[in-house]
Amino acid sequence: MNKLKKISSYRLFMPLICLLIVLLVNLIMTPTFFNISIQNGVFYGYMVDVINRASELVILAVGMTLVVSASGGTDISVGATAALAGAVSVFILTGGENTTDFYHAPYALGLLAAALTGLLCGAWNGFLVAKMKIQPMVATLILFTAGRGIAQVLTQGFILYMRVENFKYLGNSIPGVPLPTPVFVAIAVVLVTSIVLRKTALGLYIQTVGVNAKAARLVGLNATLIQFLTYTFCGLCAGIAGMIITSRVYSIDANNAGLNIELDAILAVAIGGNSLGGGKFSLLGSVIGAVTIQALTTSLYAMSVTADQLPVYKAVVVIIIVALQSPGFRRLTQNAKRKKVA
């Protein structure tokens, strides 16, 4: 009994249980959900699809977790930033043509451009939040509104196609590798981030700033710089995600690339058991959150729910998950326990 209590008090217990429940439902509803087959040397199956499609979300959720932790606010511009980064990169690679079958600029330059765009957008948000002390959501609302507009100006409102075979590698799979590339990118981002956060004191600093920025400054931490860095990093994550999104469909549609993905990223952070009020965070929790959301989406598709109606079910499940983790619910259950004892 005590052991059970110990396990259930573990930080990631609830998020993991939620993910398990989502997967278990599939066992009943869609028995083929866990089948994995190999076609043309590549793994196929719903589970592969889940981790593949969750990749962008995982990358964004990593950046979002740090932003939430350090500033107690959310970055709602990541979707627009991803679209903008993708647009800049494709614009450079296609030389501004609507469709092309060769690179007009070296591929590495395109990647660099996407990363730089992400960094710049993140730095702008970071400047507003950390230096100008503007509430995060309002500060990022600016890029949220303008990002896709700027991308549209760049693409002249057209969808730009990049029809080169190796452009698709990043978003699909490299010949000879059985797993989709985005999965590796996501794992790399998570690993690098957590190593940096653990091997240096940066993780601790971020949490300190998030718990109390003033106190952090008084003990000698540069709170402004730390907040700025988290936003810049979040922008970089958005840039990487933007490249993956673009590569998946080897084109950029500034209106629809990464649409509403910022909402899913914020949701991933919340479902992962992190407080949106800032402070303590768990990267792994956010990763689990992101996978849970994608698992839910894929499961619903497997149960042949249409894309338009999907949000209804998603909303209901999300509310149940966050309600189970909410302070109010915990209070209610504790009261009930106390009554039982008495």
Next chain:
Amino acid sequence: MIKKFRERYDNHTFLLFVTILLFVVMYTIGVIVFKDKNFGKVQVFLNLFISNAGLIVAAVGMTTVLITGGIDISVGSVVAMTCMLLAWMMEKKGIGAVTALIIVLIIGLVFGLVQGFLISYLEIQPFIVTLAGMFFARGMTAVISVDMISITNETFLKWANLKFYLPFNFLASPNKKGMLVYPYVFPSVIIALSVLIIVYLMLKYSKFGRSIYAIGGNEQSALLMGLNVRRTKLYVYIMNGFLATLAGFVFCLNTSGGFVEQAKGFEMEAIAGAVIGGTLLTGGVGNVIGSLFGVLIKGTIETFISFQGSLSSWWAKIAIAVLLAFFIILQSVVATKTKKK
């Protein structure tokens, strides 16, 4: 002059003043630049209200929620759901326009009640709750019908096309035949402005309104003062749910139909309007009059773009973002200056 003004009024009044001034300046520029296209006509000004009536209602509700320190991003989806429900009930089910309207408004109250309960009693972050609300409402719109439904109900169309003329000769202008044409507004504008006035008075003079400011300023202090924080918040979200569906109805009067993609990003426009009007997202500060001007500024930019003719609509978005940046930074500068005093 600005110094004298600042001495007499506090910062928030100053910011509101800047917003109104900016609107006047922008509009005057429009009148001068597009003189040959009749930008200065009274009707063009009234059209600002006509085409943004729904947004005004939504922004008023949003401002109230923002003052409590919360947020509601479900508004746009609720508007879409309202339009779709109205269209579906009247066209597919043959329900009368009045009954349909009442049903929709009740749904809005229930929607607000559920969201408010989750936020104030289960203490889930407003952003997450209303995010789920946004998914839910948008999804429900698709569940009702994936295809667009146009409204042909006679009563509804009569409401939508009812013109209220302003019978003042000095406002009227001659048309091509030389007949005097009086400027007019639709019922949507009258609904929007009444909502604005009622909520303004409520926020300013009622006990409920003052509690909203108190809670937004500091929840702990409000609680210690003996205010029922949870219930007040619940009421605010219920009211906002009602206003969101009312905004949907007003929006529907303009569009006369429902489809899934309708009113996307509406909530962000409402938030942007409120922020330009001087509402702080941290809560405690805000004014619905400011939000009205925030919405009008957005409308003026759009009118500019449509009068100019060759610019694409995404320039409007960029322009609004630039303005947003300007106001936000201005607020920040004003706020830090006061602290130094």
